[in-house]
Amino acid sequence: MKKRRFLQTVGLGVLPVLGFSQPFQKTSLAKKLLPNALKPGDLVGLVSPSSATADLMQFTFAKEAMEGLGLKVIEGKHLRNRNGHLAGTDQERAADLNEMFANKTVKAIVCIRGGSGASRILPLIDYEIIKKNPKPILGYSDITALHNAIHSKTGLITFHGPNGSGNWGKFNVDQFKSVFFEQNDNIHFENEVEETEDLVIKENRIRTIFPGKAVGDLVGGNLTVLTSLAGSPYLPSFKDKILFLEDIGEEPYRIDRMMSTLMLMGVFEEIKGFVFGQCTDCDPSGGYGNLTIDQIFDDYLLPHKIPAYRGAMIGHIPKQFLLPFGAKVMLDADKGTITTMQPIFEQSR
Missing domain, CATH: 3.50.30.60 (LD-carboxypeptidase A C-terminal domain-like)
Structure with a gap:
């Protein structure tokens, strides 16, 4: 799956020595926040903060993969929406994420795919709700925007790994069970x-x-x-x-x-x-x-x-x-x- 092709980058200059740089920005430091543990039989929420999913079978694959891992699944209200290349409007995608964090019966959140658009919803995320309801969120690629924003604003440990509709072969399944179910201190x-x-x-x-x-x-x-x-x-x-x-x-x-x-x-x-x-x-x-x-x-x-x-x-x-x-x-x-x-x-x- 392809990520965004447009960049919101700063202008670049040329320096004679690549080892030289100046600090660009400083962000506020949030105290580290541990998510609540996940166990088999828990309810996980599927959300789509980035691109729309054109193939309807991908929703089935994601749901069946989570169930195959021993979990129950609830879909975000706007999971199947589409707004251009995005999985719904910015407000809809942010609302699904906020509601999954607020819902105390949901024990983890899985992003169905990446693509493009997660950065658009960063100002709409309710970071105070996340602080009050720390839970694992899983995804990669465009979900990088969520990992960085959530960690910088709340200190929450999140999880960079397979998206819901991604590959769930033995290696990734073993990784999931080792990280989430075995909960070893030294992985x-x-x-x-x-x-x-x-x-x-x-x-x-x-x-x-x-x-x-x-x-x-x-x-x-x-x-x-x-x-x-x-x-x-x-x-x-x-x-x-x-x-x-x-x-x-x-x-x-x-x-x-x-x-x-x-x-x-x-x-x-x-x-x-x-x-x-x-x-x-x-x-x-x-x-x-x-x-x-x-x-x-x-x-x-x-x-x-x-x-x-x-x-x-x-x-x-x-x-x-x-x-x-x-x-x-x-x-x-x-x-x-x-x-x-x-x-x-x-x-x-």
């Missing part, structure tokens, strides 16, 4: 390695950009969506954070442009560690002098000497990590692992 995310007849394992390999370990709260998401929030009050502080990114359908020069936005914001001076997942369909279209993705990451990250690697199972891929956004984690750039360092659920209920 270990490491690429699955599949052996083939080839002498060399080539799938799901990681590349260490700069070695070492780092500990910090995990923030990030889709690179295009993240940078489209630049200059807004809906980004968390990047101070001492572990930044994770992924993208799809962006040529290297566009990745470079967006990485330069983060550089100009001062992000790489503030973070403690960096991990890039997959850049699906990001090959250059042709022409001379294309920077490779590896060269781009080296240019922006190596001057700061922070632990960093690429190739994690994060992004627009069938098998993907289900990451707790905002949770304290340890990143090991040599081994290519992310491990949670704290409880990620409130155990009171």
Whole structure:
């Protein structure tokens, strides 16, 4: 599924040294808020904060996937609406999200898909309702806008992972059950390695950009969506954070442009560690002098000497990590692992 193609970016300048930057903005710091725990048999709400779903079977697939995980399902009132490319008006999509957080019988919220448009509803979200009713919300791609806004405004730990109508094969099902049902304090995310007849394992390999370990709260998401929030009050502080990114359908020069936005914001001076997942369909279209993705990451990250690697199972891929956004984690750039360092659920209920 494709994300937005339009960006609400700030103007970019050219600096002689990529390691140089100035802090771009500061956001208010919200105290970390743990969501209430989820258990089999709980009621989850399906919402569509972004693009409309044209294939009606996708609603069936999402509902059956949640039921297959042992959960009950309620649909948002406007889930099946359409307004141009969006899943209803801004007011309708925000209303579904607010109502799901307010509804105490709903124990978690699952976004049916990404696409484009979640950033339009950020001013319409009732963040006070979310603070009073902390519960897990799951999704990725355009849902990056919700993860960043909700965490920055409330401190709530959210979950970056498969959308409701996405892939629910064994790997993703096991990730879901491990994160939500087993509720371990130390969840270990490491690429699955599949052996083939080839002498060399080539799938799901990681590349260490700069070695070492780092500990910090995990923030990030889709690179295009993240940078489209630049200059807004809906980004968390990047101070001492572990930044994770992924993208799809962006040529290297566009990745470079967006990485330069983060550089100009001062992000790489503030973070403690960096991990890039997959850049699906990001090959250059042709022409001379294309920077490779590896060269781009080296240019922006190596001057700061922070632990960093690429190739994690994060992004627009069938098998993907289900990451707790905002949770304290340890990143090991040599081994290519992310491990949670704290409880990620409130155990009171």
